[in-house]
Amino acid sequence: MTVFPLNLVAEYGAGVAYLIYILLGFGFGFVLESAGFGNSRKLAAQFYFKELTVFKVMFTAIIVAMVLIFLATALGWLDYRLIWVNPTYLWPGILGGLIMGGGFIIGGFCPGTSLVALATLKLDGLFFVLGVLFGIFVFGETVDFYNVFFNSSYMGRFTLPELFHMSYGSVVLIVVVAALLLLWGAEWVEGRSSGITMPRLNWRAAAASVLVLLAGITAAIGQPDFQRRWNSMAAIEQPRIDQRQIYASPVEVLHLQNDRQIVVKLLDIRSQSDFNYFHIRDAQRVNPGELEKLAQTLIAEPANTVFILMGNDEQLATDVWKQLRGASVPSLYVLEGGINLWIEQFADNDFLREARVTEIRSDQLGFRFAQALGDQYPMASPNPEAYEKTFDAKVKLELKRAPTGGGCG
Numbered sequence: 001m002t003v004f005p006l007n008l009v010a011e012y013g014a015g016v017a018y019l020i021y022i023l024l025g026f027g028f029g030f031v032l033e034s035a036g037f038g039n040s041r042k043l044a045a046q047f048y049f050k051e052l053t054v055f056k057v058m059f060t061a062i063i064v065a066m067v068l069i070f071l072a073t074a075l076g077w078l079d080y081r082l083i084w085v086n087p088t089y090l091w092p093g094i095l096g097g098l099i100m101g102g103g104f105i106i107g108g109f110c111p112g113t114s115l116v117a118l119a120t121l122k123l124d125g126l127f128f129v130l131g132v133l134f135g136i137f138v139f140g141e142t143v144d145f146y147n148v149f150f151n152s153s154y155m156g157r158f159t160l161p162e163l164f165h166m167s168y169g170s171v172v173l174i175v176v177v178a179a180l181l182l183l184w185g186a187e188w189v190e191g192r193s194s195g196i197t198m199p200r201l202n203w204r205a206a207a208a209s210v211l212v213l214l215a216g217i218t219a220a221i222g223q224p225d226f227q228r229r230w231n232s233m234a235a236i237e238q239p240r241i242d243q244r245q246i247y248a249s250p251v252e253v254l255h256l257q258n259d260r261q262i263v264v265k266l267l268d269i270r271s272q273s274d275f276n277y278f279h280i281r282d283a284q285r286v287n288p289g290e291l292e293k294l295a296q297t298l299i300a301e302p303a304n305t306v307f308i309l310m311g312n313d314e315q316l317a318t319d320v321w322k323q324l325r326g327a328s329v330p331s332l333y334v335l336e337g338g339i340n341l342w343i344e345q346f347a348d349n350d351f352l353r354e355a356r357v358t359e360i361r362s363d364q365l366g367f368r369f370a371q372a373l374g375d376q377y378p379m380a381s382p383n384p385e386a387y388e389k390t391f392d393a394k395v396k397l398e399l400k401r402a403p404t405g406g407g408c409g
Contacts, residue, residue, distance in 0.1 A: 029116050038116040040108025040124050047105050049193045052186040063179045067214050070172050074221040076232045079328045080168075081299055090153035107131065157296060169219030176215040180208050226291065229326030237325055246321060247336040249391040250345045253308055256395060257282065258384050263305040265298070269320055270311055270339070274365050276372040280342060281381040283310070288320050295327035306395055310335035310342075316363045330398035340366040346379035 008017035035057045036042040045051040072078035104110050109117060109128045117125025143150060160171045224232070240246050248256075256264045266283035268275055275285045286294055298307055307329065311317040317334045324332055335342065343366070344352065355367040375381065 029119060032113060032116045033120060037113040038120050038122060038125065040117065040122075040128075043110075043113060044105060044108040049189050052190055055186055056183055059179055059183060063176050064211065066172060067176060067211060067218060070168055070223070071214055071218045071221075074169065074218050074223055076224060076228070079229075080223070081296065081328050085157050085159065088153075088155040088158040089151065090155060092150050092152060157300070167219070168223045169215075169221070173212075173215040173219045176211055180212070226323040226326045229328075230322050233326065237322070241318065241321075244336075245394055246318075246333050247314065248308060248333045248394045249336045250342045251387050251389070252391040252393060252395060253335060253342075254346075254382060254384050254387060255389055255391075256306060256308075261304065262397065263302060265301065265305055265307045267294075267307055267309050268339075269309060269317060270363075270365075273372075274312065274339075276374060277365065277369040278339070278343070278367075278373070278377055278380065279375055280310070280339070281375045283375070288316070291320065291323050291327070295324055295329050298324070298329045298332075299327075304397060306331045306333065306397065308333050308335055311338045312340055312363045312365045313338040331396070333395055338363075343367055343379055346382040348378070351379075 008020055012020075032038065036053055037057070042051060043054055046054045069078065069080060069083065073080045100110065107114075107124075107128045109125065111132050114125050114128040114132060118129050119125075160166075160175070161168050164171065230237075253264070253266075256262065257266075264282075266280055268279050268283045268285045269288050270279075270285070272285065275283075279285070298305075301307075307324075309317040309321055309324075309332065311320075314334055314337065317338060321332060321334050337344070340360075347355075347367075351367075355369065357364075357366050357368060360366045
C-alpha cells in the first residue's frame, strides 16, 4: 500500500513543496479559465439551460477522478480511507446548497470560479470575492444564533455505498453509466434550447468506453478487505511486530495518559464480562467484530491521538492491530502483556497473591475478581509519579491524512 498522504515538505524540502503547490494551483486555475469558468455569463447560463459547459466539465472531472481513485484503491496503490470526505450534515447541507445555488445564479460565480475571474482581472469577479469575504465575516459573527441547526443531522462520512448498501465498485460503475447518459442529455438540452449543434461522437465515444471499462474493472476487482490490505503491507509491518516495536509497556502507557500534548485512546477489545470486572481508567470497550466502523472512527481522530489496543494478553490485540493497520489507522500500538501485565505491574502484593490464577488459557484474565468494579480498583489509575520513566519508549505519532478541497472549483 502506498504511503499516503505524501509529506512533500519532509520528502523534498519546503522550497520544492511550495513550487509543487504553486504549479498545481496554477494548473487548476488554467484549466478552469480554459473551460470558461471565469466568465460569469457562461456560468449563469447553465441555470437557464442555455449552455451547460460548467455541468459537463465538472461532472466529467468528478467521474474521472472517482474512477481513478477507486481503481487505484482496488489495485492497492492508494487508500481511500485516508482521503478526506466531508462529513454529512443533511439539513444544513441542503439549506446551504440552496443558498449557494441562489448566489451562483445572481452573481454568476461560485467561490472557486470567482477567484479565477479575479486572477484574470475581471471586475465582476472582484466584487464577488469581496461579497464572499463579507459573507464569511457575517457568518462568523452570527453562527452562535443558529449553531444547533448548523450542527444538526450529523451523519458522519456517509456516501452512496452506505446509503444503498452496495459495494464501492458497483456504485462506481452505476454512477459512470448514469453520468454519461446525463452528459448526453445535457448536450441534447443545449441543442433544443439554444440551437447548438451536437458535435459528432468521434473520440469522445472512445473516451467514454474506456471510462466504462475502467469502472467495470474496478467493480470486478473490488475494494481490498482487511486481509488484502494487510498482505500488501506485511513486508513492512511484520518486522515491527517481530522486533516488538508495536508493544508499549504499561509504564509508558501510564505516563502517556498524563501527557497533555497528546490524546491517548485506550481500546479494550476483551469480552464485556472481563471489561466489567476490571479495566484501566478511561478505557473504551470496542467490539472486534466491528472493525470497519471502528477504523473509520479512529482515522477521524485528531492528529495528536495515540491508540493503544489491549486484551488480556497480546495475542488477540496483535491480530486486531494487523487488521486496523491494514485499514491505515495511524499511531496504533498494543499494550505489552495486556491487562494481565498491567495488573502485575500496578496491583499491590496482597491482591496479586490472593487473586492470581495459576493456569490460564490464551487471552484469559489471569486474576479472579470478587466484584465487577471496572475502573474503581486502585491499579486502574495508578499514580505515574510513583513509577520512574525507565521504559524503552515505543510510541511515536505518525502522519495522518490531509484534507482535500471540495466545492465547484
